[in-house]
Structures are given as structure tokens and as C-alpha cells.
Amino acid sequence: MKYLASFVFxxxxxxxxxxxxxxxxxxPPTTVKSATTVDAKNNKTxxxxxxxxxxxxxxxxxxxxxxxxxxxxxxxxxxxxMALLSSGALPTNEKQxxxxxxxxxxxxxxxxxxxxxxxxxxxxxxxxGENKDLMTKAEALFKKCKTEAVVEKDSKEKCALxxxxxxxxxxHGNNLPIFSKAS
Numbered sequence: 321m322k323y324l325a326s327f328v329f330x331x332x333x334x335x336x337x338x339x340x341x342x343x344x345x346x347x348p349p350t351t352v353k354s355a356t357t358v359d360a361k362n363n364k365t366x367x368x369x370x371x372x373x374x375x376x377x378x379x380x381x382x383x384x385x386x387x388x389x390x391x392x393x394x395x396x397x398x399x400x401x402m403a404l405l406s407s408g409a410l411p412t413n414e415k416q417x418x419x420x421x422x423x424x425x426x427x428x429x430x431x432x433x434x435x436x437x438x439x440x441x442x443x444x445x446x447x448x449g450e451n452k453d454l455m456t457k458a459e460a461l462f463k464k465c466k467t468e469a470v471v472e473k474d475s476k477e478k479c480a481l482x483x484x485x486x487x488x489x490x491x492h493g494n495n496l497p498i499f500s501k502a503s
Contacts, residue, residue: 351387380446383427387422390403397419410483410487410490411483411486417477417482417483420486421479428442429443433480435466435485437463461489465492468488469487
């Protein structure tokens with residue numbers, strides 16, 4: 321069962337996409353907003369549901385919002401790029417890749433051009449506190465992304481790490497029970 325997800329779960333906004341539309345028995349979402357995207361790899365349209373299944377941690381949420389605003393300004397991007405952070409969609413152009421990479425750098429998910437597992441766990445701890453189950457699942461996800469989200473030495477793609485981290489989360493974020501099904 322494939323879900324598309326985002327690092328945004330650290331914000332208290334859970335983004336879940338289920339391309340096949342099947343029902344799920346996970347915690348039902350409190351829908352805040354919905355959107356539609358296309359899974360180009362499988363040529364399917366998927367619904368995005370933004371939900372708050374966990375109590376939002378205002379300091380983490382505020383940190384991501386402030387950083388996203390900084391990155392938007394640094395990249396001279398339009399306001400719409402801010403939606404990418406919470407959409408769970410894969411970036412489709414250089415500006416989107418660079419926006420994600422900028423945000424991930426500033427919040428500590430990237431250090432020295434690599435996934436920073438320690439920084440990621442620090443964010444998870446700020447969000448999940450002492451919930452050992454969620455922390456264990458977050459740690460497994462970050463370990464996976466640390467090995468998968470690696471920019472090839474001969475890569476010419478600008479801001480490839482932003483795309484690679486997002487792709488890892490989209491591909492492997494379904495092991496966290498906080499993700500609910502999109503209808």
C-alpha cells in the first residue's frame with residue numbers, strides 16, 4: 321500500500337496521499353485542506369489531505385513557517401511555493417527543489433550536503449516528545465533517507481538533495497501510524 325507523505329509531519333500538519341484511494345483504518349483526519357496532485361511515476365491522480373492527527377507543536381510549526389518565509393525571499397519565489405512544504409508533492413522544477421533544500425538546511429535536516437540524522441531526530445523530539453513508538457518510527461525513516469537521499473558525485477541537478485529527501489519521505493513515510501488515508 322503506497323502513501324505519499326512529507327517531512328511536514330514535524331509541523332503538526334500531516335500530509336497523506338494514497339494514490340489508489342482504498343480505505344484505511346488509521347486515525348481519521350481532521351481535514352484542514354485538500355488538493356490534488358499527479359503521481360507521474362504511476363500516472364495516477366491522487367488526493368492530498370492535510371490533517372492534524374497529533375497536537376501541533378507551535379514552536380516547531382513556527383520555526384518551519386519562519387524558515388519557509390526566509391527561503392521564499394532568498395529564492396525570490398512567489399507565495400505559491402510555500403504550499404509545496406505542506407503539500408507532500410514532489411518538486412517539479414529547480415526553484416521547488418531549491419526551496420525544499422533551503423528549508424531542510426535551515427531546520428537542520430541537511431548538514432554538509434547530506435541528511436543530518438541528528439538534526440532530524442532533534443526535530444522529531446521537539447514534535448513527538450517522549451512518544452517512543454513515534455520516535456522509533458521517525459528514526460527508522462531518517463536512517464533510510466540518510467542512505468537513500470544521497471546526491472551522486474557527478475550530478476548536474478541543482479538542489480538535488482531537496483528532491484531526494486522529499487522523494488524518500490514520499491516513498492517510505494507510510495511506516496508512521498500518524499498518516500491517515502486521503503479520500
